[in-house]
Amino acid sequence: MDEIRTDQPSLYDEDVVAWAEQQAAALRALAARPELSNVLDWENIAEEVEAVGLSQIKAFESALRVMLIHVLKYLSAPSAQSTRSWRVEIIAFHATARRRYAPSMRQRVDWDDLWQVSVADAAAALELHGDVLVSGLPDRNPFTPEELVAKTFTLDWALLRLAAVLQNPRDHH
Numbered sequence: 001m002d003e004i005r006t007d008q009p010s011l012y013d014e015d016v017v018a019w020a021e022q023q024a025a026a027l028r029a030l031a032a033r034p035e036l037s038n039v040l041d042w043e044n045i046a047e048e049v050e051a052v053g054l055s056q057i058k059a060f061e062s063a064l065r066v067m068l069i070h071v072l073k074y075l076s077a078p079s080a081q082s083t084r085s086w087r088v089e090i091i092a093f094h095a096t097a098r099r100r101y102a103p104s105m106r107q108r109v110d111w112d113d114l115w116q117v118s119v120a121d122a123a124a125a126l127e128l129h130g131d132v133l134v135s136g137l138p139d140r141n142p143f144t145p146e147e148l149v150a151k152t153f154t155l156d157w158a159l160l161r162l163a164a165v166l167q168n169p170r171d172h173h
Contacts, residue, residue: 015102020053057108060100064148065118067093071158072122077131090155101149115141136166 012019024046031042070086070093077083116139123133142165147153 015104016056017053017102017108018104020049020051020056021104024050056100056102057105060097060102060105061109061114063093063097063100065114065121067097067148068115068118069122069125071155071162072119072133072137073126073131074155075159075162076122076126076134077129080129080131087155090158094153098149098151106145109145111141111145112139115143134166136169137162138165138169 010019011022027042027046027049030036031040031046067090070090073080074083074086074090080086119133119137126133142161143158147161
């Protein structure tokens with residue numbers, strides 16, 4: 001019988017998204033073996049395991065989206081009454097995104113769509129308070145995935161990056 005090793009970190013601990021995909025593939029491979037029991041609903045079990053990874057991606061995207069919305073609102077309405085709370089929210093949602101990020105998410109997140117949704121949501125939120133989103137924002141996400149989850153990401157850094165993008169739009173498309 002194979003011995004279970006507990007002295008090495010599990011892929012589950014390092015990257016739950018990659019772990020879920022690996023486990024679902026293993027379950028599907030077992031399902032294809034005719035000598036195994038058909039008592040287990042292999043396909044639905046595999047889908048449930050995959051759902052673990054997908055829920056992690058959605059939670060990560062949600063935290064980043066809210067963070068970007070607050071960055072965009074701050075950029076567009078720096079004298080609004082809510083700027084202090086936006087700054088606090090950016091710190092909190094960035095921390096959440098950093099905790100949830102796994103390396104395998106890089107190729108599974110549509111970074112430009114995340115940016116576009118954040119821009120649209122920020123515009124709608126600003127409009128409710130009589131403010132407008134700054135014009136000239138790029139269609140593509142001006143931040144790399146690594147920048148968005150870096151320990152060094154701050155509102156002030158993001159505002160400088162966006163100011164540079166607005167001054168030189170051709171360099172960032």
